[in-house]
Amino acid sequence: MFDFFWNLGSFIVALSILVAVHEYGHFWVARKSGVKVLRFSIGFGKPLFTWYDKLGTEYAISAIPLGGYVRMLDSRVDDVSEQDKLLTLNSKSVYARMAVAAAGPIANFLFAILALAIMYIVGVQNVKPVVGSIASDSIAFHAGMQSGDQITRIGDDEVASWQEVNFAVMSGLGEKRLDVRVTDERGQIAIRTLDVEGWKLDKRDVAPLTSIGITPYRPDITTELALVAEGSAAARANMQAGDKIVSFNQQNISSWTQFVELVQLAPNKQSVITVLRNDSTITLNITPDARETSQGTTIGYLGVVPKQKSWPPGYIETRQYGVFDSILLGVQKTYALTMLSFEMIGNLITGQVSVKNISGPVGIAVGAGDSVSYGLIAFLSFLALISVNLGVFNLLPLPMLDGGHLMYYLIELIRKKPVSEKTQELGYKLGAMMLLALTCFALFNDVSRL
Secondary structure (H helix, E strand, C coil): CCCHHHHHHHHHHHHHHHCCCCCCHHHHHHHHHCCCEEEEEEEEEEEEEECCCCCCEEEEEEEEEEEEEEEEEECCCCCCCHHHHHHHHHHCCCCCCCHHHHHHHHHHHHHHHHHHHHHHHHCEEEECCEEEEECCCHHHCCCCCEEEEEEEEEECECCCCCHHHHHHHHHCCCCCCEEEEEEECCEEEEEHHHHCCCECCCCCCCHHHHHHHHEECCCCCCEEEEEEECHHHHCCCCCCCCCEEEEECCCCCCCHHHHHHHHHHHCCCCCCEEECCEEEEEEEECCCEEEEEECCCEEEEECCCEEECCCCCCCCEHHHHHHHHHHHHHHHHHHHHHHHHHHHHHHHHCEEEHHHHHHCCHHHHHHHHHHHHHHHHHHHHHHHHHHHHHHHHCCCCCCCHHHHHHHHHHHHHCCCCCCCCCHHHHHHHHHHHHHHHHHHHHHHHHHCCC
């Protein structure tokens, strides 16, 4: 229950920030273009809090925190006095209206640059992209990649972290081959060529690296407990942090993975566990709790967290930059994320990426909650990523979105007259239906992941 409210609160905070940025872009350019703004709302539905500025604009915090809007004076829908006719949106030039429409997504891109720049100024902690294991008969296996390889370049992109490796690999969707430069355990530089022709992300929630057969190196997990959750099956059996697992139901335990597999096979079954505590061997009776998986099966779990061995020296590095370099890196990363977002939309259309990977509000909420838990840097990175995606999504040429308005204005420039109100209204209705269908599909994907 705590996780639910934590994720919900993080989602509301993150979305409110990004919506406020997006709508402020529209608001600022509209004001600069001489358009009267009637309302600036964060959220939809009934206003919970309202206040006014000296120009008569109403600011509102509304009940449904799933977006926001800026309502501008428009003689096509408002009763406009003679003195306010020049303050309407529809009285402005097509270029001014295009600027107002484009300002929201542009504000999202600028915010992403700012968030990333702050992140680089504070300092970013990276884990070196060293390969842990390679799945047999995988793309990486056939390319000759080996455990211990440190990835330093993919295609034309230098990479220094697993996040950069992921982005570079995703950019290879639709290519025939992907050259990966590595430094092996002996310090020798080699090129491993991935045959990615026909490769697709067609399985839900399978990371690109996993899809091609790469598991990043992580220090080994021990059989010693770092944490026992309150109220869990382990706590009820009097297990304690520091206990080392010796056996479970008379089977000797040699690895944490083996222990987890045995526990998962024993939901609600009375079992016996042996632990080493302060050099003494203790046998405890324990009944694992039951949990249902997304596949509909029931597994056992105890509510414990194991200790992990320390990272080898030099595997984790913190990179910190000056203000100018941080801004430049923010611009470069925002551009790369924007291009990657457009590529992923194209890959969804062509089937290179499964639509099962589309996430909605629930998925964003979980991501927001997780990023907040990991600290400021992770949260800033999450905000930048979602801000870029929000900007890209709003530029799609769908009526109801900013890209739809830009499409109508572009047609107006070409035809030398506006698109008829009847055609625009039909487009808005179709666009609303498409967005509703997409939202429902994304929510279905989210719920099926729970």
